[in-house]
Amino acid sequence: MSQPQYEIVDADGAANLRLxxxxxxxxxxxxxxxxxxxxxxxxIASIDTADLGRFDTAGALALVQASSGRLSKSQxxxxxxxxxxxxxxxxxxxxxxxxxxxxxxxxxxFAKIGRGVYxxxxxxxxxxxxxGRLMAAVVEAAKHPGGIRWPAWVSQAERAGxxxxxxxxxxxxxxxxxxxxxGVDLLTDFGAQVFAVQLIGVAMFREFAVVIASVLLAGRxxxxxxxxxxSMRMNQEVDAMQVMGVNPFQALVxxxxxxxxxxLPLLTFMGMIGGxxxxxxxxxxxxxxxPSFFFQRLVEDGTMAQHLMVxxxxxxxxxxxxxxxGCRQGMSVAGDVESLGRRVTAAVVQAIFxxxxxxxxxxxxxxxxxx
Numbered sequence: 001m002s003q004p005q006y007e008i009v010d011a012d013g014a015a016n017l018r019l020x021x022x023x024x025x026x027x028x029x030x031x032x033x034x035x036x037x038x039x040x041x042x043x044i045a046s047i048d049t050a051d052l053g054r055f056d057t058a059g060a061l062a063l064v065q066a067s068s069g070r071l072s073k074s075q076x077x078x079x080x081x082x083x084x085x086x087x088x089x090x091x092x093x094x095x096x097x098x099x100x101x102x103x104x105x106x107x108x109x110f111a112k113i114g115r116g117v118y119x120x121x122x123x124x125x126x127x128x129x130x131x132g133r134l135m136a137a138v139v140e141a142a143k144h145p146g147g148i149r150w151p152a153w154v155s156q157a158e159r160a161g162x163x164x165x166x167x168x169x170x171x172x173x174x175x176x177x178x179x180x181x182x183g184v185d186l187l188t189d190f191g192a193q194v195f196a197v198q199l200i201g202v203a204m205f206r207e208f209a210v211v212i213a214s215v216l217l218a219g220r221x222x223x224x225x226x227x228x229x230x231s232m233r234m235n236q237e238v239d240a241m242q243v244m245g246v247n248p249f250q251a252l253v254x255x256x257x258x259x260x261x262x263x264l265p266l267l268t269f270m271g272m273i274g275g276x277x278x279x280x281x282x283x284x285x286x287x288x289x290x291p292s293f294f295f296q297r298l299v300e301d302g303t304m305a306q307h308l309m310v311x312x313x314x315x316x317x318x319x320x321x322x323x324x325x326g327c328r329q330g331m332s333v334a335g336d337v338e339s340l341g342r343r344v345t346a347a348v349v350q351a352i353f354x355x356x357x358x359x360x361x362x363x364x365x366x367x368x369x370x371x
Contacts, residue, residue, distance in 0.1 A: 002053055004031055008038055015042045020051035023059025032062035039066045047075050055082040060089040130328040134257070137249035152255035160221045160256070161263025167220075168213045168267045169274035172204065175212055176278030179203050184286050193287055197297040200279035205307035209271035211359055213264060214318040218351035222326035225256050226347035229330025230340045238331075248331075257323040264319035265312050272311065310371060314362055318355055325351045 004021040017039075021027070044067045063071070063086060071090075076083025103111070141148055183196035229252055232238050238248050276298075283289040298304050329347035333340050 002027075004028060004053075004059070006031075006035060015039060015044050016046045016048070017044050018048040018051070020053070022053040022055075023062070024054050024056045025058040028058055028062060032065065035062060036066040043067070044071060047071060049076065049079040049082060052079055052082065055079065055085060057085060057089055060086045061093070064090045064093050126332065127328060130331065131324070133249055134253060134324060134327075137247065137254055140247070141250060141254055147250065149251060149255060152251070153258055156255045156259035157263050160217065160224075160259050161267060164213075164217065164220060164263075164267060165270050168216055168271045171216060172209055172212055172271035172274035173278035175208050176200055176204055176275030176280075177282050178278075179208070179275075180279040180282035180286075184282065194289070194297070196283060196287070197279070197289065197294055198301055200276065200283075201298045201301065201304050202307050204272050204275035204279070205304060205311050207311070207359070209275055210264075210268045210311045210314045210318065211355065213267045213271045213315070214322060214355045215352055217260065217264065217267070217319070218322050218355060219348055221256075221260060222322050222329075222347045222351040223344050225323065225326030226330040226333075226344045227340065229253075229327060230333030230343055233331065233333045234335055234337075234340060253327045253331075256327055257320065260319040260323040261316050264322075265315040268311055268315040272308070306371060310362075310366060314359065317358060317362075321354045321358065322351045325354060 002021040004019075004023045004027050006020070007018040009016040009018070060082075071083075071086060073080075073083050073087065076086065180196060180200050183199040184193055187193045187196050187199070229238070232252070238252070241248050241251060280291060280294050283294055284291070326347045329343040329350070333343045
């Protein structure tokens with residue numbers, strides 16, 4: 001392979017171009033840029049191809065883009081096959097549509113917002129469709145309890161509920177300790193450090209235990225549900241179930257939803273215990289308030305039972321939302337791994353967002369009910 005070269009000889013403002021070497025894709029390199037710079041504003045009067053080696057479409061495109069005029073077929077009399085390649089590329093380059101004009105930043109931003117709104121509406125419609133199928137599957141299971149897959153329920157309850165007790169209790173233990181540290185530090189300035197016990201009880205019973213347990217399950221169980229069902233979708237196992245007459249909602253969705261609805265109240269209660277223990281350790285070490293005094297203060301406060309019920313009432317609703325979102329994203333997985341990753345991520349993000357949103361809604365409802 002010989003290196004491509006060119007020589008330009010001026011002739012009355014025009015240029016006589018002499019080509020040599022191989023003008024091919026692999027040999028050109030930066031030569032087209034240099035040729036365009038040297039021929040800028042000038043026409044090619046003639047072209048000498050006596051020493052031209054191999055010539056392909058890349059070489060032809062370099063000449064077309066560098067020359068302001070067209071080379072006639074007679075100028076390629078020494079290499080007519082190269083002339084045919086040149087004229088083919090010249091016609092294609094001349095008749096090709098110009099590059100589309102890049103829209104302004106405002107238009108791009110507006111279009112991005114529009115696509116986001118459209119995607120949100122599509123997700124909302126698919127979620128409503130999934131909710132309708134889920135409700136139909138629940139009614140069908142209630143009408144035919146003999147068809148319920150109890151082993152799947154127990155297995156999912158163990159994996160999503162019992163196996164999560166340690167992490168829920170440990171996390172709430174540290175949350176309770178942090179609340180106690182903050183409460184003791186603030187209330188000591190007012191000489192009311194003894195009320196740190198009530199602060200810990202209200203915070204853990206009413207809000208933190210159920211929210212922390214739900215967020216942990218959103219990251220732990222919602223992602224697992226989406227990954228498990230999504231993998232089955234990728235392997236066409238869900239389609240095989242339908243072919244065999246098995247309802248995928250009865251076999252895959254209902255056990256997961258039921259297990260989470262049953263187990264999240266238990267996890268919330270265990271989280272409350274962990275948070276109280278964390279607060280007790282801090283109060284005992286900082287204020288010298290022993291366990292008997294700590295729990296006596298909680299029992300004597302007549303509102304603690306009400307705060308406990310508020311936390312436990314939220315748990316089944318949060319569990320239903322977490323499980324439904326995880327299963328719905330799993331059912332929406334396409335046939336590629338990238339789709340699986342997107343859906344697993346969406347399951348976690350949407351579940352956590354739904355938990356925070358519903359917690360705010362419950363707060364407004366209980367505020368109006370004066371509970």
